[in-house]
Amino acid sequence: MSISQDKYDRLDEVIAANKGQSGAVMRTLQAAQDIFGHVPKDVQIRIAEGLGTTLSDVYGVATFYSQFALEPRGEYIIGVCLGTACYVKGSKNVLERVCKELDTPVGKTSKDGLFTIRDTRCLGACGLAPVMMINDDVYGRLTPAEVPAILNKYRQA
Amino acid sequence: MNMISFKIDGVPVTVPAGTTILEAARQAGIRIPTLCYMKDVNEIGACRMCVVEAGGRALQAACVYPVDSLPRNRETGEYAEVKTNTPAIRRARKVNLELLLSNHDKKCLSCVRSTNCELQALCREYGVEDENRFAGAMTETKVDNSSLSIVRNNAKCILCRRCEAVCEKVQHVGVIGPTMRGFKTQILPAWNMGLAETGCINCGQCINVCPTAALTEKDDTKEVFDALADPNKYVVVQTAPAVRAALGEEFGIPMGTSVTGKMAAALRRMGFDKVFDTDYAADLTIMEEANELVARVKEGGVLPMITSCSPGWIKFCETYYPEFIPNLSSCKSPHEMEGAVIKSYFAEKEGIDPHKIVVVSVMPCTAKKFECKRPEMGHDGMADVDIVITTRELARMIKQCGIRFEKLADEDFDDMLGESTGAAVIFGVTGGVMEAALRTAYEVITGEKLQKLDFVDVRGFEGVKEASYNLNGLEVKVAVAHSTGAAAKLLDAVKSGEKSYTFIEVMGCPGGCINGGGQPLVSPEKRLEIDVKALRAKALYDEDAAKPIRKSHELPAINKMYDEFFGNPNSPKAHELLHTHYTARKLYND
Numbered sequence: 001m002s003i004s005q006d007k008y009d010r011l012d013e014v015i016a017a018n019k020g021q022s023g024a025v026m027r028t029l030q031a032a033q034d035i036f037g038h039v040p041k042d043v044q045i046r047i048a049e050g051l052g053t054t055l056s057d058v059y060g061v062a063t064f065y066s067q068f069a070l071e072p073r074g075e076y077i078i079g080v081c082l083g084t085a086c087y088v089k090g091s092k093n094v095l096e097r098v099c100k101e102l103d104t105p106v107g108k109t110s111k112d113g114l115f116t117i118r119d120t121r122c123l124g125a126c127g128l129a130p131v132m133m134i135n136d137d138v139y140g141r142l143t144p145a146e147v148p149a150i151l152n153k154y155r156q157a
Numbered sequence: 158m159n160m161i162s163f164k165i166d167g168v169p170v171t172v173p174a175g176t177t178i179l180e181a182a183r184q185a186g187i188r189i190p191t192l193c194y195m196k197d198v199n200e201i202g203a204c205r206m207c208v209v210e211a212g213g214r215a216l217q218a219a220c221v222y223p224v225d226s227l228p229r230n231r232e233t234g235e236y237a238e239v240k241t242n243t244p245a246i247r248r249a250r251k252v253n254l255e256l257l258l259s260n261h262d263k264k265c266l267s268c269v270r271s272t273n274c275e276l277q278a279l280c281r282e283y284g285v286e287d288e289n290r291f292a293g294a295m296t297e298t299k300v301d302n303s304s305l306s307i308v309r310n311n312a313k314c315i316l317c318r319r320c321e322a323v324c325e326k327v328q329h330v331g332v333i334g335p336t337m338r339g340f341k342t343q344i345l346p347a348w349n350m351g352l353a354e355t356g357c358i359n360c361g362q363c364i365n366v367c368p369t370a371a372l373t374e375k376d377d378t379k380e381v382f383d384a385l386a387d388p389n390k391y392v393v394v395q396t397a398p399a400v401r402a403a404l405g406e407e408f409g410i411p412m413g414t415s416v417t418g419k420m421a422a423a424l425r426r427m428g429f430d431k432v433f434d435t436d437y438a439a440d441l442t443i444m445e446e447a448n449e450l451v452a453r454v455k456e457g458g459v460l461p462m463i464t465s466c467s468p469g470w471i472k473f474c475e476t477y478y479p480e481f482i483p484n485l486s487s488c489k490s491p492h493e494m495e496g497a498v499i500k501s502y503f504a505e506k507e508g509i510d511p512h513k514i515v516v517v518s519v520m521p522c523t524a525k526k527f528e529c530k531r532p533e534m535g536h537d538g539m540a541d542v543d544i545v546i547t548t549r550e551l552a553r554m555i556k557q558c559g560i561r562f563e564k565l566a567d568e569d570f571d572d573m574l575g576e577s578t579g580a581a582v583i584f585g586v587t588g589g590v591m592e593a594a595l596r597t598a599y600e601v602i603t604g605e606k607l608q609k610l611d612f613v614d615v616r617g618f619e620g621v622k623e624a625s626y627n628l629n630g631l632e633v634k635v636a637v638a639h640s641t642g643a644a645a646k647l648l649d650a651v652k653s654g655e656k657s658y659t660f661i662e663v664m665g666c667p668g669g670c671i672n673g674g675g676q677p678l679v680s681p682e683k684r685l686e687i688d689v690k691a692l693r694a695k696a697l698y699d700e701d702a703a704k705p706i707r708k709s710h711e712l713p714a715i716n717k718m719y720d721e722f723f724g725n726p727n728s729p730k731a732h733e734l735l736h737t738h739y740t741a742r743k744l745y746n747d
């Protein structure tokens with residue numbers, strides 16, 4: 001049995017277990033995200049058909065919550081905080097620089113599959129504004145000029 | 158039933174527990190403005206236009222607030238009085254509107270909904286003074302032109318979600334809904350697909366409920382004007398039964414007035430070379446379809462046979478119930494038949510090169526725009542019908558031509574394809590095709606004259622109507638469904654074996670064509686006051702009753718055409734020009 005067949009079988013089990021229950025779409029999407037790492041279109045179609053709802057419904061839930069990724073995620077998740085404190089200290093410029101360096105828009109994964117760029121709400125590190133996180137590493141008091149060197153560290157890792 | 162008594166603006170009301178404040182106020186004759194609310198279909202408390210004071214400090218959305226939740230006086234047990242008109246309420250409604258406008262493409266002057274827009278009307282009502290009061294960033298949107306029928310422009314969307322509710326709950330399609338969240342929220346098909354890539358059935362019911370110009374029909378009026386201005390074209394127009402029952406509304410003529418004569422006069426003034434009536438082809442449809450039914454019954458063909466006049470329904474069947482494709486009548490819809498006849502029989506008789514003929518259909522329907530582009534709807538490299546415009550588009554054209562519609566004297570349709578029977582007129586309302594077919598099938602099967610022409614069991618607006626008739630010992634069980642949601646339920650019952658029928662009529666829109674996706678718009682609020690479907694239907698039933706001939710097979714013009722051209726109903730030539738086939742469609746193309 002191929003690996004991906006195994007994944008689809010696991011998804012079908014989750015669908016069967018949740019069918020007809022309230023909150024089924026949300027729970028099934030969470031499970032699917034755990035199984036596949038993200039929730040692409042074919043997975044969402046399978047969920048919609050399996051649960052007897054519409055793709056529109058499933059996609060609506062998947063895009064409402066930022067925890068769901070529609071595309072494969074990079075090895076590193078870059079989160080640039082756009083909370084108020086970071087925003088006034090220019091985090092938008094940091095984010096733009098990240099996008100430019102990686103030639104990738106917010107929400108997408110770079111072509112080499114290494115980085116996924118996210119804008120986030122307040123990360124609770126306002127004292128360090130503007131803040132960027134790469135997986136669990138925190139970078140504070142950032143200027144856009146520092147961005148390339150930081151990214152290079154991960155490229156070489 | 159537990160009844161609750163309280164006051165609204167000083168007026169005493171008594172209503173059953175569970176009633177909303179909005180409903181209670183309506184019963185007391187007090188109007189509370191609404192925007193997102195559609196009774197029984199969309200009750201989500203999203204827009205907050207309906208805010209009222211309900212005894213507490215915060216304003217409450219009347220459309221979702223049950224009266225039994227009103228605070229009560231500790232000693233007397235009295236429910237708090239509801240106020241619907243205080244300075245705070247008027248201010249809140251105004252600010253709500255100003256906030257909606259802050260993210261709205263406010264180009265009323267060039268907007269197709271201007272003067273008929275619920276947002277615009279409420280802004281005037283609540284005295285919005287500055288449409289740019291909260292100017293700021295706007296959500297990035299794109300116009301979706303992919304559909305042959307529907308244009309979606311989210312720059313005009315106020316996120317009331319009425320379209321989503323109708324598409325999902327009434328039509329059982331569900332291809333549009335909210336995506337993303339907060340400021341980025343937009344109503345879109347999943348995965349930002351164009352509407353044409355989804356399982357949308359082009360019914361246009363979403364347009365009918367949209368308060369703004371976020372949803373409109375694809376405008377094909379320019380193509381018609383161009384054809385009319387081209388001296389090398391012979392431009393023929395035909396009008397569907399339901400158009401005459403509603404067109405007058407666009408010119409201030411009371412709802413329920415049939416404007417057949419004025420419509421024919423207006424079309425002639427616009428410059429059409431021939432003004433024909435789709436009713437003629439409705440009679441032709443009955444000849445073909447009733448005989449097809451008789452043949453299926455006698456020869457053991459696939460039953461139940463299901464009608465095929467409604468292209469929204471056809472696309473629904475092809476996409477969601479492809480297992481019923483063999484049940485669909487092979488008859489083209491009436492206007493397609495008429496187009497085929499115009500470009501064959503009529504062209505031959507008049508000695509006109511059919512390639513020069515442009516057939517324009519005026520339809521109550523947006524799905525017909527899709528239907529006329531189906532590759533199977535044509536012959537000899539010509540489309541049967543070239544352009545479809547809706548009742549609304551025709552009204553706009555008449556206005557652009559400077560014609561004073563309401564002042565026109567009645568005129569007749571042109572000869573040859575302008576005659577029709579009462580049976581054809583009622584095609585425009587749910588149950589009408591069934592009734593028309595029964596009038597003919599009865600006489601074909603029994604060889605006897607029908608005593609009573611009205612089949613009242615299949616009239617009216619229940620979701621599914623059933624009846625059973627005995628035709629000389631042959632039991633014919635029929636069912637009628639309108640809206641694709643009702644059709645889905647009916648087909649499920651047939652599939653499970655719970656029900657069995659001989660003949661089923663399905664119309665894709667609730668109420669049938671009189672309430673089609675291309676008809677004059679009436680807001681959901683107004684629909685609570687007037688019964689739009691019943692009034693428009695009455696116009697058609699009255700016209701049927703007044704017709705000298707009320708059975709399709711008795712129309713001399715039709716019989717003449719069979720003699721001269723087709724031979725018999727369902728003849729090889731009839732099959733070539735008047736019948737079609739269907740294609741199972743994939744819901745998802747990944």
Ligand code: SF4
Nearest residue numbers: 264265268274369370
């Ligand atoms: S949708 Fe209404 S408010 Fe918006 S531009 Fe059109 S008419 Fe004006």
Ligand code: SF4
Nearest residue numbers: 324357358360361363
């Ligand atoms: S046209 Fe009909 S099926 Fe298509 S989106 Fe609108 S309501 Fe849904």
Ligand code: SF4
Nearest residue numbers: 314315317318320367
């Ligand atoms: S498209 Fe129209 S009906 Fe749908 S949410 Fe927007 S404004 Fe409301």
Ligand code: FES
Nearest residue numbers: 193202204205220
């Ligand atoms: S919230 Fe009541 S009408 Fe929209």
